[in-house]
Amino acid sequence: MGPLALLNHALNFMAPAAAVAAVLVVCARLGGAKSGSLGAWRQFAVVFVVGLVVLAGGLVLWGRDGKMLTYAALVVAAATCQWSLSRGWKG
Template identity: 35%
Template sequence: MSPLDAFWHIANLFAPAWGLAALLAAAIKVVWRREAKALRWLRLWGWGTAGGVLATLVALVLWGRDGRMAGYALLVLGVALPQWWLLSVKR
């Protein structure tokens, strides 16, 4: 496997975490405008991405492969919890 192939392999492993974090950050900025006014979109995305990447790695360690429904449930929690915490601390 070439270094470029390895890069794309790793990027595709974490793409669901990045995409879900971006969608949730955008939804937070639209739905909770007043509450999220002080939070930058990039900060919401960054914390959601970190939680999603960590959840993906935990699922990979626990179940030995990617793509299990329990792993995706863990991914949703991993993305949502940091963003929820950021939103609740600002109140």
């Protein structure tokens, strides 16, 4: 596998985490959620990293990426992370 193919695979692996993080941060901002102590880019970065960890865990657990259960875990973990960053428990 050449370097361009490897880069393509890495970007395609990270794309779902980036998309979910971007949608969550934008929806939280538009929905009027409190931003907490982090700005939008830092929130995106934290949720993105949590998503990557979940995707990597799914890859290690099942030996391949793209499983629907991994994507469901990605959504739950990213939403929980965004909720905690937005201090959702405060109402």
